[in-house]
Amino acid sequence: MKPKLLVWVTLGVAAIAIGATYFFSGSELPESIPVTTTGQPTIGYPKAKVHLVVFEEPKCSTCIDFNNEIFPKLKEEYIDTNQILYTIIPVSFLPNSMPAAIATLCVYYANPLYPNSDIFFTYLDYLFKHQPTEHVDWATPEKLVEFARESSPAINLQKLRKCIETESYRVKIEKNTEYGKNIMGGKIATPTVYVNGIEAPELSYDAIRKLIKKVQEHKGVK
Secondary structure (H helix, E strand, O other): OOOOEEEOOOOOHHHHHHHHHHHHHOOOOOOOOOOOOOOOOEEEOOOOOEEEEEEEOOOOHHHHHHHHHHHHHHHHHHHOOOOEEEEEEEOOOOOOOHHHHHHHHHHHOOOOOOOOHHHHHHHHHHHHHHOOOOOOOOOOHHHHHHHHHHHOOOOOHHHHHHHHHOOOOHHHHHHHHHHHHHHOOOOEEEOEEEEOOEEOOOOOHHHHHHHHHHHHHHOOOO
């Protein structure tokens, strides 16, 4: 899997490796940070003792890899078995990605009184699987509506187009992006994974699985 995309700061591979070794060598968990997820798309078991949060950018190539390679395994092993709650916080910092990020929230908040996480995840998955490379300016209202048409018959296409064109959720995406920078120490990286507020040391299924297991052990989950 490619390294996650960083803005302004590039983390050294050696530092990541040292951090991973340190994390898994001890019995105590690293200090966690509070990660606010109110109003963000969430699936899984609401009463789960483990909450996994992922910051994702819709045009990030590493996010595509994460969605296609790691998320299905997490879903099968942990989400579908009611072991974790899973939240995505959509952000935007790549050129021309804002319309795509807005579109994901337009789908999620199609009915503001009843946000639909299932449709959000369906649409985002389709977007990740069918978009051109991140260097192509593909995130137009026309293409985003086309993706919606092909991904789910439950999406109101006319309403979606208007939501994208009026940038209804630009402020929300900007706040998400700024929030990500703040909790990541002034930079933002995608995808970044937190398990109960503890950042995963590596973007591999094995590393995330080990972190989930450690958190479960500390929570008394068998």
